[in-house]
Amino acid sequence: MTESNASATGPQIPAHVPPELVRDVDFYQITVGDDPQRDFKERFAGDPAIFYIPRTARDPQWGNWVITRREDILAVMQDPQTFSSRHIAGFDRALGGEEWLAYPVEIDPPDHTKFRALLNPLFAPARIKALEASMRAHTVGVIEAIVDAGEVDFQAVASELPAGIFSHLLGISIDETLAVMGNVRRILHSGYDQIARKAGLEWLMAFEQELIKRREHERGDDLISIVLDARVDGRPLTEKEIFGLFFFFLLAGLDTVAGALGLHFRHLAIDVPLRRRLVSDPSAIPDAIEELLRRYSQITTNRFVTRGVEFRGVSLRKGDNLILSLPLANLDDEVFSDPLAVDVDRQQSPHIAFGAGLHRCIGSNIARQQLRITYEEWLKRIPDFRLTPGAEVQAICSEALVLKNLPLSWAVMGLESTNDSPSHS
């Protein structure tokens, strides 16, 4: 982590930024422990709803505004004319060389609608539902392979689970999907190490080229086949557009589901009453998933300002970058009572863990389905489990706030039973 003395060596603070709103902290590199969302909430509890940070390890060349309130983030996400998504992720900056965009997340209207529509066939509700049996079979296979071990790094297991659905959506083998995931993690979890990120990006580019060659001979109903046959404004997609779609599809989907699973299962390991309730009444699982998606939101995204505008009493200039923290938005005291508590029976929970507006997550139903199947199949086979005593749970802070490892243990049939750790919420 680095809460660096950025102002001493970083970019100049622009004249339109009031000095009292400057905070000397790298938002993407905060020190967090086993409950990273709680640590984040506590770290920024005394800060104003909008503040300015001079530099981040992700984008050392410019400063950023940070906004943390749900209503403000919603307003920004719902106004793409003023707050553009173009180049927000900037993975091409990490790779160097030519400029390219991640589709559709880095595209503004009107083009956004055209590219997002290309993905719709893959995400049609009937198709997702039809995949439930194969997702379940894959999930059961992964769980049964470890059930007799009595302990596991659950975060590693969580990374294997989405491989079932992604191998289907990409039309590739599970082993290939796992190799893809390894490279996605090199990009996302390298702590902004440019060499590791570049190596991961280059691997994915080479893999995509090879996949395109395969599909040129034989089409399926997978992502690459769809984009090879697609037309936008009557023309085929360019190489860069195809890579941008392929690349973001992997980045957005593979690691987020694994991240959510790790965060949720750490909670289930320590919240014994909730876990027992879900074991005895699996119909409560969907509500528990929504509440844990809120309590443990992981994504921080951003937008660029397209014109001078007053926002919450601050003058924003064209080109300013706004960091939008969904973990903080979903723990906003003005919207959620006792936000750090996990309360499956909340009457009102308008969380924005999947974002909002035009770019709202297209994969939310796949994510929810994978989470529900994992809860159901794990709790059937391993109803009692705990954090492995003495083992340390570590977390990662970047654009995603997730766990690095999650050592869990449980009693194996015929051996002595586990003592549950104390209840906690």
Ligand code: HEM
């Ligand atoms: C728990 C799991 C997930 C979380 C928390 C999550 C979160 C998000 C968020 C917050 C955004 C909006 C980003 C922004 O507005 O800047 C987003 C967009 C997106 N997500 Fe997800 N996501 C998850 C799973 C998935 C999955 C499984 C897929 C694909 C199979 C996926 C594909 C996408 C795509 C393609 C976009 C861009 C949509 C657009 O720009 O129109 N996500 N996701």
